Amino acid sequence: MTYISVIDLLASDAIHQEFTVKGWVRSFRANQFMALNDGSTIKNIQCVVDFENMDEALLKRITTGAAVIVTGVLEESQGAGQRVEIKVKTVHIEGDADPEDVKRTILSPKRHTLEKLREQAHLRVRTNTFGAIMRLRSKLSFAVHQYFNEHGFYQAHTPIITGSDAEGAGEMFRVSALDLENPPKKEDGSIDYSQDFFGKETNLTVSGQLEAETYALGLGKVYTFGPTFRAENSNTSRHLAEFWMIEPEVAFNDLADNMDLAEDFIKYVIRYVLEHCQDDLEFLENRLVDEDKKKPQAERATMLLREKLEFVIANNFKRVSYTEAIAILRDSKPNKKKKFKYLIDEWGADLQSEHERYLVEKHFECPVILFDYPANIKAFYMRLNEDGKTVRAMDILFPGIGEIVGGSQREERLDVLKEKMAALDIPEEELWWYLDTRKFGTCVHSGFGLGFERLVLFATGMTNIRDVIPYPRFPGHAEF
Ligand code: 4AD
Ligand code: MG
Secondary structure (H helix, E strand, C coil), X not given: CCCCCHHHHHHCCCCCCEEEEEEEEEEEECCCEEEEECXXXXXXXEEECCHHHCCHHHHHCCCCCCEEEEEEEEEECCXXXXXXXXXXXXXXXXXXXXXXXXXXXXXXXXXXXXXXHHHCCCCHHHCHHHHHHHHHHHHHHHHHHHHHHHCCCEECCCCCEECCCCCCCCCCCEECCCCCCCCCECCCCCECHHHCXXXXXXXXXXXXXXXXXXXXXXXXXXXXXXXXXXXXXXXXXXXXXXXXXXXXXXXXXXXXHHXXXXXXXXXXXXXXXXXXXXXXXXXXXXXXXXXXXXXXXXXXXXXXXXXXXXXXXXXXXXXXXXXXXXXXXXXXXXXXXXXXXXXXXXXXXXXXXXXXXXXXXXXHCCCEEEEEEEHHHCCCCECECCCCCEEEEEEEEECCCEEXXXXXXXXXXXXXXXXXXXXXXXXXXXXXXXXXXCCCCCCCEEEEEEEHHHHHHHHHCCCCHHHXXXXXXXXXXXXX
16 A cells, blocks of 8 residues: 655645545544644644544544544545645554543643643654654754755764863763673772773763864864763753754864854755745744733744744854953943843953843844954863964854854964963873874864754744753753
8 A cells, every 4th residue: 555644645636536644643523524643744634534434433533642544535625724635435543542541641632831741752742843843853954964965074973982071061971881780999999980981981972073173184074963962960941961063174264264164054054944844934933923922022022933044044143253242241231230140341251141142132133253262261272363362262142042153263283282281281191192183284174063952942943952852861851
């Protein structure tokens, strides 16, 4: 038997032809109208059941959540909001869903809060909202690979388990293969964790950057796109303990090239979803409009979701040095109290999210690329500027999100890099392989890391990062 997906069926012109569709019942109205969804699209196909001529027992089993295989004839629909429908010939119940059990889940057809949906992460993908988010996430991921493939990049699969912890991007999760029944012991009798990985202490990676750098100095243009891990105990709507990061790294690119690449890349993937996820974006946009109606006027969004995405594509990101940004922040009166919670009165301080949001949302009102940060608040590998106190770092800040990208031109000079490592007590023995790249044909090179979930947040208009990844990992949440 040949099957057709709902998305293809809804686009089909084969009126009066017979088709078989497989999916899950979303609702069954008046013993007659079955809304069937198979995940291929946000839309359902209406399957019209001739209930008078159907077995009573079978009819009872057509319930919300049940898996069914429907065979019937495609007809033009009289109903509002749909072009076609299926006139059902046979229904096969593949898997029942007991209505009493369904009532206790988020599959029950009523509005559930996002918090409630999060508690049933295994079922939430069957809701309209999460179907839309996860399809969009998948398309966005595809666009990432397509962009790099079209622009001459090779994907480098950098390791997840690593002995290097010198990146300094955050706390690491330890990886241990120790036999805890019979662990290696230190002299004082305590467990010797330095033996974690058959004789080496290992962690889950916080970034594939250092390895990607070594690959860029051989393949020219590379990118990584994989899971990364941060063991900080941060319970915010922007942080996950496990998130996916996209990290391009390009030989011979300087900081300005790096900014151009990041901006071009972001615009490309956003344009891709605007073109390829129209139904899901429309749904998510309407959802936001409904949410907004519950808020006071002053808190409502000024742009619709798709307008916001179009705006990002159409306008240049504003490029501002850290020093200029500090001057703007010093002179600004951000709120009624005319003060930030954390005062910016000294050059050299790290920006807090309130400052970043002020710059993006109030001052410039567009995405901002901040560059040339003070060396002492950034990582050791960033290229020192001629002023001796700033580095060629860049952060991209997005409205409603804050930091979406962190990157830099890398320090390519062996002597400067060694000095920097010594000052930060980073042992050369640990990074001898990284230092080798600066000994054998070193060159200017640059790259950045983009947090994929933050991009999905922006593209979907969602506000909590836990809602844009299938199974979010955050403190206390890792059971399934
Ligand atoms: O700024 P970060 O820490 O930069 C790096 O890791 C560099 N090694 C990247 C590079 O140059 N190749 O992280 C990069 C981005 C951030 O801008 C943010 O979007 C995201 O990763 N990110 C997180 N996303 C979700 N949860 C977290 N805990 C995140 N930490 C960083
Ligand atoms: Mg950062």
